[in-house]
Amino acid sequence: xxxxxxxxxxxxxxxxxxxxxxxxxxxxxxxxxxxxxxxxxxxxxxxxxxxxxxxxxxxxxxxxxxxxxxxxxxxxxxxxxxxxxxxxxxxxxxxxxxxxxxxxxxxxxxxxxxxxxxxxxxxxxxxxxxxxxxxxxxxxxxxxxxxxxxxxxxxxxxxxxxxxxxxxxxxxxxxxxxxxxxxxxxxxxxxxxxxxxxxxxxxxxxxxxxxxxxxxxxxxxxxxxxxxxxxxxxxxxxxxxxxxxxxxxxxxxxxxxxxxxxxxxxxxxxxxxxxxxxxxxxxxxxxxxxxxxxxxxxxxxxxx
Amino acid sequence: xxxxxxxxxxxxxxxxxxxxxxxxxxxxxxxxxxxxxxxxxxxxxxxxxxxxxxxxxxxxxxxxxxxxxxxxxxxxxxxxxxxxxxxxxxxxxxxxxxxxxxxxxxxxxxxxxxxxxxxxxxxxxxxxxxxxxxxxxxxxxxxxxxxxxxxxxxxxxxxxxxxxxxxxxxxxxxxxxxxxxxxxxxxxxxxxxxxxxxxxxxxxxxxxxxxxxxxxxxxxxxxxxxxxxxxxxxxxxxxxxxxxxxxxxxxxxxxxxxxxxxxxxxxxxxxxxxxxxxxxxxxxxxxxxxxxxxxxxxxxxxxx
Numbered sequence: 001x002x003x004x005x006x007x008x009x010x011x012x013x014x015x016x017x018x019x020x021x022x023x024x025x026x027x028x029x030x031x032x033x034x035x036x037x038x039x040x041x042x043x044x045x046x047x048x049x050x051x052x053x054x055x056x057x058x059x060x061x062x063x064x065x066x067x068x069x070x071x072x073x074x075x076x077x078x079x080x081x082x083x084x085x086x087x088x089x090x091x092x093x094x095x096x097x098x099x100x101x102x103x104x105x106x107x108x109x110x111x112x113x114x115x116x117x118x119x120x121x122x123x124x125x126x127x128x129x130x131x132x133x134x135x136x137x138x139x140x141x142x143x144x145x146x147x148x149x150x151x152x153x154x155x156x157x158x159x160x161x162x163x164x165x166x167x168x169x170x171x172x173x174x175x176x177x178x179x180x181x182x183x184x185x186x187x188x189x190x191x192x193x194x195x196x197x198x199x200x201x202x203x204x205x206x207x208x209x210x211x212x213x214x215x216x217x218x219x220x221x222x223x224x225x226x227x228x229x230x231x232x233x234x235x236x237x238x239x240x241x242x243x244x245x246x247x248x249x250x251x252x253x254x255x256x257x258x259x260x261x262x263x264x265x266x267x268x269x270x271x272x273x274x275x276x277x278x279x280x281x282x283x284x285x286x287x288x289x290x291x292x293x294x295x296x297x298x299x300x301x302x303x304x
Numbered sequence: 305x306x307x308x309x310x311x312x313x314x315x316x317x318x319x320x321x322x323x324x325x326x327x328x329x330x331x332x333x334x335x336x337x338x339x340x341x342x343x344x345x346x347x348x349x350x351x352x353x354x355x356x357x358x359x360x361x362x363x364x365x366x367x368x369x370x371x372x373x374x375x376x377x378x379x380x381x382x383x384x385x386x387x388x389x390x391x392x393x394x395x396x397x398x399x400x401x402x403x404x405x406x407x408x409x410x411x412x413x414x415x416x417x418x419x420x421x422x423x424x425x426x427x428x429x430x431x432x433x434x435x436x437x438x439x440x441x442x443x444x445x446x447x448x449x450x451x452x453x454x455x456x457x458x459x460x461x462x463x464x465x466x467x468x469x470x471x472x473x474x475x476x477x478x479x480x481x482x483x484x485x486x487x488x489x490x491x492x493x494x495x496x497x498x499x500x501x502x503x504x505x506x507x508x509x510x511x512x513x514x515x516x517x518x519x520x521x522x523x524x525x526x527x528x529x530x531x532x533x534x535x536x537x538x539x540x541x542x543x544x545x546x547x548x549x550x551x552x553x554x555x556x557x558x559x560x561x562x563x564x565x566x567x568x569x570x571x572x573x574x575x576x577x578x579x580x581x582x583x584x585x586x587x588x589x590x591x592x593x594x595x596x597x598x599x600x601x602x603x604x605x606x607x608x
Contacts, residue, residue: 122521
């Protein structure tokens with residue numbers, strides 16, 4: 001057990017899942033937590049997301065040797081500032097934010113002198129809030145840890161062991177590289193999904209009811225991630241701006257190429273492109289990162 | 305039972321599913337079929353996709369009062385030509401193609417004088433071929449029928465009853481409107497998914513292994529439909545070119561607007577856009593067109 005007492009600031013999908021997972025996987029570890037929203041604190045108490053829900057962030061972190069910030073990346077600075085002076089000596093500070101360069105900077109500025117090792121478990125659902133968390137969220141998912149150059153090896157090891165105890169695989173990389181990788185595997189897909197769902201709901205010639213009825217043709221797949229928490233995602237795009245804009249530029253170039261092929265009736269280019277994208281899906285399934293069953297194994301209502 | 309003998313030309317995901325569904329839902333109806341690929345014919349016999357698998361398309365349609373073409377839309381003309389002269393008098397000709405204007409034209413040209421009512425069941429999976437079909441594919445999905453202006457009402461009613469017997473809901477509209485609706489609910493999503501998966505596999509700074517590992521951040525959702533049959537999709541884009549290019553233009557404009565908001569740090573525009581896209585997901589679930597469980601109810605491997 002690498003830590004005796006874990007404090008969680010922010011008790012939404014990620015924070016709640018960590019609290020439940022720690023209680024299940026590390027029963028000897030104390031857990032405490034705080035959420036800025038009183039209704040979320042009440043719900044966290046009801047669900048037992050952590051051992052004790054405090055009334056202030058400072059009270060939640062008192063005595064903790066690991067403090068994890070689980071708030072939207074744009075709220076990290078304020079959340080960290082709210083515990084300044086209350087951290088136990090030697091406590092390790094971490095987070096779960098989807099962008100790491102700006103978060104690392106925000107935490108370091110708000111908590112000068114504290115030991116900080118940012119992290120990002122690549123796991124989630126489209127749901128958010130204190131009702132969304134569950135203990136198995138991190139199983140067989142990857143957690144990326146982005147230690148600063150002067151991080152303590154002992155604390156890095158402890159944090160890795162902590163995430164492994166929760167069922168995750170751990171990878172260590174720089175914050176810069178993390179932000180580039182996540183821009184393509186997570187941020188760009190969310191931006192695209194939000195865009196196409198918006199485009200579909202703004203049409204005049206096609207009604208919203210038609211979009212919904214015939215969504216099984218492919219569109220419904222995009223609506224899932226476009227139902228994700230708007231605050232969280234607004235913050236992600238603002239904080240990882242450069243990498244997202246870079247990936248978006250590449251995506252737009254590729255889309256323009258396919259658009260040109262459609263306009264010109266160039267079936268060969270289309271066929272060639274559509275053929276090579278199959279291999280990635282096969283690899284994702286082989287690596288246990290998705291369900292192999294058709295349609296993600298959706299339980300269609302009619303068969304229930 | 306609206307038809308006594310249904311012939312299916314093309315025994316892939318759609319054709320095979322229709323064959324299995326007819327045998328299950330309409331046991332008194334005879335089924336026959338043909339596939340241009342000898343291996344698919346052999347597999348169709350093994351799986352019993354239809355009552356009898358013929359060695360030619362002409363033999364398969366002999367005596368049938370409903371003939372359904374289940375081939376890629378670019379292959380409709382040749383498939384229809386291969387049964388010209390072999391259709392029983394009064395037989396109704398239909399299809400399952402994802403674009404309807406060009407298919408209606410191709411069928412009418414290849415089979416002058418035949419009764420033709422095109423249709424499109426909006427159902428499928430990312431798999432293809434004679435092993436992919438299953439009897440419940442059409443349950444609680446929509447089947448769009450696009451009758452020409454001179455279609456017989458009796459035959460339109462019979463075709464509607466046929467699809468309802470297979471578990472589908474039926475909607476009737478013009479081929480023009482179908483092509484516009486499907487451009488946004490199916491064709492554009494596939495084009496976008498194929499594009500982003502291609503973009504991700506072409507990066508230099510991010511390895512393919514990283515793309516796969518961290519795909520649970522959102523990317524994996526896109527890889528499912530980007531694993532769909534390349535021939536089928538090449539044909540769809542070529543045959544529904546104008547509607548696809550129109551929808552793509554609107555999508556690109558919307559994407560440019562969000563890109564600008566990210567570049568300018570305009571969080572309000574992003575937040576507002578991300579908030580209104582949630583409602584569509586809720587409606588799709590309420591209408592039984594998707595699984596309400598988080599992550600599509602994926603059975604994560606770790607929990608198996």
